[in-house]
Amino acid sequence: MTIDASLGHDLADAVDFMVQVVEAAGAAIIFAGAVSAFARFVRVAFRREGMAPFAQVRLDLGRFLVLGLEFQLAADILRTAVAPNFTSLAQLAAIAAIRTALNFFLGREIKEELELVRADQAAGSAPTAGPASDQRESDEQA
Amino acid sequence: MIITVVHVAALLTAAAGLVVATVAIVRTRRISLALALLLDFFTAASLLRLVGPLTWPDLGTAALTIVIRQLASRGLVAAESSDHL
Numbered sequence: 302m303t304i305d306a307s308l309g310h311d312l313a314d315a316v317d318f319m320v321q322v323v324e325a326a327g328a329a330i331i332f333a334g335a336v337s338a339f340a341r342f343v344r345v346a347f348r349r350e351g352m353a354p355f356a357q358v359r360l361d362l363g364r365f366l367v368l369g370l371e372f373q374l375a376a377d378i379l380r381t382a383v384a385p386n387f388t389s390l391a392q393l394a395a396i397a398a399i400r401t402a403l404n405f406f407l408g409r410e411i412k413e414e415l416e417l418v419r420a421d422q423a424a425g426s427a428p429t430a431g432p433a434s435d436q437r438e439s440d441e442q443a
Numbered sequence: 444m445i446i447t448v449v450h451v452a453a454l455l456t457a458a459a460g461l462v463v464a465t466v467a468i469v470r471t472r473r474i475s476l477a478l479a480l481l482l483d484f485f486t487a488a489s490l491l492r493l494v495g496p497l498t499w500p501d502l503g504t505a506a507l508t509i510v511i512r513q514l515a516s517r518g519l520v521a522a523e524s525s526d527h528l
Contacts, residue, residue, distance in 0.1 A: 335456040
């Protein structure tokens with residue numbers, strides 16, 4: 302009985318540590334995305350290149366947010382392993398639902414933004430505008 | 444400790460959003476673009492704020508942020524499409 306309680310306590314500690322690591326990784330990704338988007342924005346803001354670079358900045362930030370959210374959802378799932386009572390479980394369910402909804406909406410916005418960038422490039426004068434993989438290159442060259 | 448660092452990062456992200464939105468308005472004269480950028484940075488800040496132990500008011504605030512973001516986003520798309528007409 303005592304060994305069981307001790308094991309349970311150790312398991313809870315281990316999961317709590319893993320949750321903190323995964324959540325910190327998610328937060329680091331989101332913050333890195335914000336810093337990167339800010340730096341890119343400062344770079345493109347003082348050039349006259351139309352709206353495409355701004356859309357690209359939003360696209361990149363959205364990708365970072367989605368990736369960070371995935372990590373935070375992973376931390377939520379880990380938390381369910383040691384949720385001590387019903388209130389904690391209900392809070393976990395709520396936060397997981399919020400993050401899943403945000404992940405869905407962000408994914409949809411990224412798709413729409415990508416279509417806008419493609420349409421903008423297709424309508425632009427650059428005849429060499431290629432597929433999605435070439436977008437960053439053409440943006441850098443511009 | 445980690446929570447404090449993450450919450451400072453959230454504040455910095457929100458501040459960066461305000462700067463970006465202001466510069467976007469000044470440079471492009473397009474409020475819709477500035478608002479979209481501001482909402483993106485605020486979303487990042489609110490996600491950072493959700494790290495760590497949570498209370499029901501925290502969750503309510505996060506949910507409200509997402510609803511406002513979605514409403515504003517839909518409104519912006521509608522405004523953009525009416526501009527193109």
